[in-house]
Amino acid sequence: MRFISRHLSTALIVPVILSAVSCNKKAIEGKRAEAAANEVAAANQLTFRNDARQLYNNRDFAGLEALAKKIRENKSRFVDGQWAIEDFYSSQDCRKDEPESMWQLHDQIHRDWLKKYPDSITARVAHANFLITYAWHARSDRRGSQVTQVGWDLFRERLAEARTVLDKSKELKPVCPMMYSSYQTIALGQGWPRAEYDALFKEAKSLE
Incomplete structure (x- = not known):
């Protein structure tokens, strides 16, 4: 009976452990995916700022006007909630x-x-x-x-x-x-x- 009881306990516990491991693995994978997505978003935001600054440095006023019009009309935001129009203007700052x-x-x-x-x-x-x-x-x-x-x-x-x-x-x-x-x-x-x-x-x- 003890053997059977121990066997049944093991049979019940193992699935629970495996389920916990699976959930933990999914959580880790989810965090990794989120971190990767945040890195991509940050890179996209930096690219946007650099592109806007390049237009400014080159005195490409037509390009600046077109970019501002686009992001203002679309009410564009970055993943962190920052308005693109804010980054547009701040990209022109003098240090x-x-x-x-x-x-x-x-x-x-x-x-x-x-x-x-x-x-x-x-x-x-x-x-x-x-x-x-x-x-x-x-x-x-x-x-x-x-x-x-x-x-x-x-x-x-x-x-x-x-x-x-x-x-x-x-x-x-x-x-x-x-x-x-x-x-x-x-x-x-x-x-x-x-x-x-x-x-x-x-x-x-x-x-x-």
Whole structure:
């Protein structure tokens, strides 16, 4: 009886163990597949950013306009949920450690883009984004008391120009959602009163 009982116990336990091993194997395979998919997605996102940057570096403004139009109309996102239009604009950023001559070159690229496409919402938002970044570059990451007067003057001047660029873009079609993200950064830098900021938020929400 003991032999039979032991045999029955083994017969019952083995399938359970095999089932657990099978489930564990599937879980591992699932994680590997997910990791592989994430790697592909990250590579695709990097490729997108590099391609967009190449268009920008080459001053291929027609290519930039076409790409922005496509991803804006399709409301394209990457696997992690990031909007492609965000990466489109950020791919044009100038690095913090770039010399002043490089910042001036970027400024000229944006002005040339606007000159060729004066009614482009994409060119205007891109220019405003650059001016905002350029403003914070002038201010630096220092505490307010440590920022030079020249730094403060350039900060205010560039933020004001960025706001003017966006203010003149409100009637353009199609509306670019990133315009309001840029406005928020300007509001922070200029210290907008609460009522004005709330009005901006309400305006942005009305586009949803």
